[in-house]
Amino acid sequence: MVNILMDADTLPDPTDARAVRRTIHAFPELGFCEIRTANLAWRTLESLGWVLTGGTSLVDVDGYAGLPGESELETACAEARAQGVDHQSIDRFGGGATAFIAELSGNRPGPTVALRVDMDALPVAESRHPDHRPAAEGFASRNAGRMHACGHDGHVAIGLRVAAGLSADRDFPGRVRLILQPAEEGVRGAAPMVAAGVCDDVDTMLALHLGFGASLGSVAPATDLYATTKLRAEFIGKASHASNAPEEGRNALLAAASAILSLHGLPPFASTPTRVNVGTLLSEGAPNIIPARAILHAEVRAGIAAVHEELERRALAVLSGAAAMQGVEVRTSQTGRATTATNDRVVLAVIEEVSETVDLIVGAPQPLRASDDATLMMNRVQDLGGHAAYILIGSGDFGAHHSPTFDIDESALEHGAHLIEAVVRAGCPEGVA
Ligand SMILES: [Zn+2]
Ligand SMILES: [Zn+2]
Numbered sequence: 001m002v003n004i005l006m007d008a009d010t011l012p013d014p015t016d017a018r019a020v021r022r023t024i025h026a027f028p029e030l031g032f033c034e035i036r037t038a039n040l041a042w043r044t045l046e047s048l049g050w051v052l053t054g055g056t057s058l059v060d061v062d063g064y065a066g067l068p069g070e071s072e073l074e075t076a077c078a079e080a081r082a083q084g085v086d087h088q089s090i091d092r093f094g095g096g097a098t099a100f101i102a103e104l105s106g107n108r109p110g111p112t113v114a115l116r117v118d119m120d121a122l123p124v125a126e127s128r129h130p131d132h133r134p135a136a137e138g139f140a141s142r143n144a145g146r147m148h149a150c151g152h153d154g155h156v157a158i159g160l161r162v163a164a165g166l167s168a169d170r171d172f173p174g175r176v177r178l179i180l181q182p183a184e185e186g187v188r189g190a191a192p193m194v195a196a197g198v199c200d201d202v203d204t205m206l207a208l209h210l211g212f213g214a215s216l217g218s219v220a221p222a223t224d225l226y227a228t229t230k231l232r233a234e235f236i237g238k239a240s241h242a243s244n245a246p247e248e249g250r251n252a253l254l255a256a257a258s259a260i261l262s263l264h265g266l267p268p269f270a271s272t273p274t275r276v277n278v279g280t281l282l283s284e285g286a287p288n289i290i291p292a293r294a295i296l297h298a299e300v301r302a303g304i305a306a307v308h309e310e311l312e313r314r315a316l317a318v319l320s321g322a323a324a325m326q327g328v329e330v331r332t333s334q335t336g337r338a339t340t341a342t343n344d345r346v347v348l349a350v351i352e353e354v355s356e357t358v359d360l361i362v363g364a365p366q367p368l369r370a371s372d373d374a375t376l377m378m379n380r381v382q383d384l385g386g387h388a389a390y391i392l393i394g395s396g397d398f399g400a401h402h403s404p405t406f407d408i409d410e411s412a413l414e415h416g417a418h419l420i421e422a423v424v425r426a427g428c429p430e431g432v433a
Pocket of ligand 2: 184209
């Protein structure tokens with residue numbers, strides 16, 4: 001059995017991707033709180049000779065709408081400390097500053113190739129059923145109510161396995177940059193990294209995801225990456241006695257409730273699939289008080305960026321219209337965003353060329369029908385003349401993504417890592433002027 005109760009001084013061997021995945025799986029951390037995970041990756045990459053830049057010196061998330069509240073960030077520091085992370089590392093990664101990049105140069109000139117590695121888990125309580133392998137084999141989540149239910153534990157393991165492989169033999173062109181991204185869930189973590197310029201000199205940008213319908217032993221280009229915006233809307237009204245003076249009140253909950261119905265009533269678009277969802281509605285009070293405050297979180301998505309923009313514009317109009325109807329104020333903020341992306345043929349060609357050498361079948365393009373803010377990185381690189389691709393690595397057929405029984409076939413870790421290493425060694429297209 002893998003030792004998952006390591007302290008921070010006992011790093012798992014990065015060539016053992018399964019062991020790395022299992023220790024990360026056992027200690028899942030939510031977006032911007034990935035202190036233990038980032039520390040494990042940082043220290044491993046440091047020991048492999050990679051050049052690291054990170055923490056507050058890399059990304060400014062101060063005041064960022066997608067950041068968790070202060071108490072949640074503080075709790076994350078306390079938990080990381082209790083789980084063996086030293087003070088210096090908590091200083092580096094605390095307060096939401098878990099993003100970092102790692103670089104290694106090969107022994108000859110060539111392109112800068114970046115791989116996005118997302119680190120965060122989800123607010124899902126992991127299954128304890130004996131049919132669920134992490135539970136049966138003792139590496140299920142030890143962090144209550146949180147779970148690696150999307151495979152990002154595996155993404156970190158793949159990234160570190162790639163790093164170990166390249167460090168052991170630096171016969172490759174150019175340099176490789178691993179982009180350790182926080183908070184992919186809720187599409188929050190990429191935007192501040194892109195703003196910090198981590199993609200500006202990248203020739204080829206690679207993003208991968210385990211699962212999403214790709215069959216085990218295959219790699220498939222992803223299509224149908226939806227543009228999305230996550231919105232927080234706070235309705236501020238006025239409390240009053242619900243019977244004695246209801247007309248004195250301004251009903252924030254009623255405004256939010258009618259906004260929810262109208263948001264879900266936004267029309268579909270003929271040109272592309274769209275999605276609208278209100279996921280939370282919070283309001284506190286009592287039956288005899290006109291509710292003075294309500295907060296909702298919503299998202300809109302579309303398969304075409306221009307349609308998404310129009311859908312978002314209409315959603316914002318609904319929110320302010322619903323507020324106007326009840327005479328309340330509404331404050332909206334964007335807590336996350338991603339856009340659409342297309343794969344460049346020249347990158348897919350390299351992937352296709354090397355896949356056979358690592359015993360992977362190239363599957364048909366696989367529609368993701370979801371969003372990932374790696375698309376912001378891909379677009380940034382493509383806008384500056386570089387190239388990009390988003391690929392899916394088959395990881396078996398387990399519970400659905402984001403469900404309590406999600407799992408992966410761990411052989412997919414080696415598949416993903418060997419493929420990326422082979423792509424780097426083969427040489428990726430140059431693009432940046
Ligand atoms: Zn996910
Ligand atoms: Zn994911």
